[in-house]
Amino acid sequence: MSKYISPNCFRNIAWQSVYIEEVKVENNNLYLTFEGLLITKEHPLNPFDTEWETNEAILVFYDFKVLDSGYYDCSQVPKQFRDYEKDCQYVEIPLLKLINDFTIVTEDVKEKNKSFFEQTFEGFPWNFGEDTWGYFKLRYKRMEMIWDSFHNE
Template identity: 30%
Template sequence: MWVYISKNGLDQIDFHDCIIEVINIEHNKLILILESVNVLSEHKLNPYNVAKNTDQCILEFYNVETYESGIFDRNEETKTNIDLINNKDFKILKLDIIEEGKRNLYRIFGVSSSYNNEFSEIIIKAEYTIINWNEYITDAWFVDWPSL
């Protein structure tokens, strides 16, 4: 059982430098096991006044309509489609959410150590998400960074 369960709250979570450890695909559901995430201070489940880093968490996409995964060849500036479940050990640089009617398009951009640290993306079209975690471990990496 999870202590924290957040439905459709990804806009208040920072995914930069988070690692996707495992990817599982079930009927109409796609599951990402993440090393950790940074829950922003404004998230309703964060009781602290600063962003906090979590323990391992699970991000689930429900009623998945489509998904794809690819790597970018730096020399040819082309994208090659790859099997999504093989695109693990993926460091997230950016996660965008684009509303498309009753579904959202989730575009995850990063680098994949499974593919020689090439730039990679995962695109998922799903109805909603749930992210689960059990505890806050430390302040997020960017909490004490100087302001610009």
């Protein structure tokens, strides 16, 4: 049994580039495992008076549905600065194929109500080359962040 379980706590995760170590889908739930996640000092389960990193953490998205999943292929774009939506070709692919080797750089809760959350995640889908930018959008009923300890605790 996990020591810390925090429901729907995205506003208390200080997102920085985080690599998805493991992906699992079971009973219509999506499990994303990270080496660690940085939580804000305002997080109700953070005992420190500053942002602090957890050790291994799992995000569980319950009753999830993939609304969009793919990447922007910019390999043919010679520009140094790219507008992914204008300059690059969007390639739609299944979520599990996209996030098999993925670093999340940013996330955004697009919609939240009593029934569900809609959230986007963007970052680097390493399996598809360095000139790509990945994107996926999920709808889920609730999320939990689960971990057992803090880094250097």
